[in-house]
Amino acid sequence: MLMTLDYFYGQAGELFSFYRIPKALFQEPRFQNLSTDAKTLYGILLDRMSLSVKNGWLDEKGRVFIIFTIADVKRALCCADNKATKLLRELEEFGLIERKRRGLGRPSLVYVKNFSAESSNSRFKNRENHESRIFKSASQDPSKSRCNKTDENNTEMSETYPFHSEEADGMSKREQLEEYFSQSLEVDTLLRLCPDDEDTIYQIVDLLVDTCATNRQMLRIAGDDKPTEVVRSRFMKLNADHIRFVLMCLAENSSPIRNMKQYLLASLYNAPTTMQLYYQNKTNHDFAHGSQRG
Numbered sequence: 001m002l003m004t005l006d007y008f009y010g011q012a013g014e015l016f017s018f019y020r021i022p023k024a025l026f027q028e029p030r031f032q033n034l035s036t037d038a039k040t041l042y043g044i045l046l047d048r049m050s051l052s053v054k055n056g057w058l059d060e061k062g063r064v065f066i067i068f069t070i071a072d073v074k075r076a077l078c079c080a081d082n083k084a085t086k087l088l089r090e091l092e093e094f095g096l097i098e099r100k101r102r103g104l105g106r107p108s109l110v111y112v113k114n115f116s117a118e119s120s121n122s123r124f125k126n127r128e129n130h131e132s133r134i135f136k137s138a139s140q141d142p143s144k145s146r147c148n149k150t151d152e153n154n155t156e157m158s159e160t161y162p163f164h165s166e167e168a169d170g171m172s173k174r175e176q177l178e179e180y181f182s183q184s185l186e187v188d189t190l191l192r193l194c195p196d197d198e199d200t201i202y203q204i205v206d207l208l209v210d211t212c213a214t215n216r217q218m219l220r221i222a223g224d225d226k227p228t229e230v231v232r233s234r235f236m237k238l239n240a241d242h243i244r245f246v247l248m249c250l251a252e253n254s255s256p257i258r259n260m261k262q263y264l265l266a267s268l269y270n271a272p273t274t275m276q277l278y279y280q281n282k283t284n285h286d287f288a289h290g291s292q293r294g
Contacts (some may be wrong), residue, residue, distance in 0.1 A: 019043040024116070031094065037077065038090040044076050045097065045112045065100075065109040070199065085198050101202055177209045186240040197247050204243060207264055208235050222266035234269055242271040245278070 021043035025031045031039070048066045057065055073084035091097045098111040181187070182205070190201050211219065212232045218225045246267045257263045 019047050021046075022116075034094055034096075035087070035090060037079075037083075038087050038094075038096075041073065041077065041087050042091060042096055042112070045091075045110065049112055059109070063111060065111050067107050068110050069107050082196055085195060089195075089198075101206060174209060174213050177212050178205070180236070181205050181208050184236070184239060185243055190240055190243060194244065194247055200247060200250065201243065204246070204264060204268065207261065208238070208268065211235060211265065219265075220262070221269045222262075231269060234272070238268065238271065242268070242275060245275040246271050249274075 025039045052064050052066045070084045100109040219231045
C-alpha cells in the first residue's frame with residue numbers, strides 16, 4: 001500500500017536525526033571497492049562514538065573506543081550473521097576500524113579509525129569479541145571423551161615447552177604463544193574456510209593461550225585434575241583439522257552448555273582422540289553401506 005507523505009517545507013528536514021557518513025568514502029578512489037553497506041556501517045559506528053565520548057570510554061592511551069557486537073550490526077542493518085561478520089571484516093581490511101579482543105566471553109573493543117589522518121591502506125589484525133554462543137552437545141561430543149591417563153603421562157609429560165622465558169626477541173610469553181597458535185592452527189586459513197565461526201575461532205585461540213600461559217600446576221579438564229604440562233603439551237600439538245572438527249561438533253550439538261569455557265577445554269583436549277574415532281567409525285559405516293549396495 002502506497003503511503004501518502006507530506007513534502008518538506010523550509011527547514012523541516014533539519015528535524016530529523018542523521019547518521020553522518022564521510023563524503024570521502026564515496027569520492028576518494030581508495031574507497032571505491034568498499035561496499036555501500038560497509039560505508040553505512042562506518043557512519044553508524046561514528047555515531048556511536050559520541051556516546052562513548054559522553055560516557056568517558058577511553059583506553060589507557062586516551063583513545064575512544066566503542067562496543068558494537070555482531071548482534072548490534074545485525075540489528076542496525078537488519079542482516080544475518082554472515083553479512084554482519086563480513087562487513088566488520090571489510091572495514092578492518094580498509095583500516096577503518098580496529099577490534100581488540102579482551103578474552104573469553106567479553107565483547108571486543110572497537111576503535112573507529114580517523115582515516116583523514118593516515119592512509120587507510122594499513123591492515124589491522126582481526127581481534128573479535130567473544131559474544132557468548134549457545135553451544136550444544138551431541139553424540140560425537142569431543143568434550144566427553146576420556147583418554148588413557150597412563151599414555152598421557154608417559155608420552156606428553158616428556159614434551160618440552162618451548163617458551164620458558166618471559167621475554168624472547170622482545171616478545172612476552174603470551175605474545176609468543178599467540179604467534180605460535182596463529183601459525184600452528186593456520187588461523188588465517190580457518191577464517192577463510194569458516195567465516196561464520198570467526199568469533200569462536202578467536203575464542204578458542206584465546207583459551208589456548210590463556211591455558212598454556214598459566215602458572216598453575218594442575219588444570220581441571222572434563223572433571224579430572226590433570227598436570228598443566230600434560231594439557232599444555234597436548235594443546236600445542238593441535239592443528240587446523242582439530243579446530244575444524246571441534247567447530248563441526250559445536251554446530252551439531254543440541255543441548256545447552258552450562259560452562260562454555262570448561263566445555264571448550266575438554267573438547268580441545270580430547271579432539272585428537274575423538275576426531276580419529278569419529279572418522280574411523282564414519283569410514284566403517286560408509287564401507288558397510290557400500291558393501292550392502294554392492
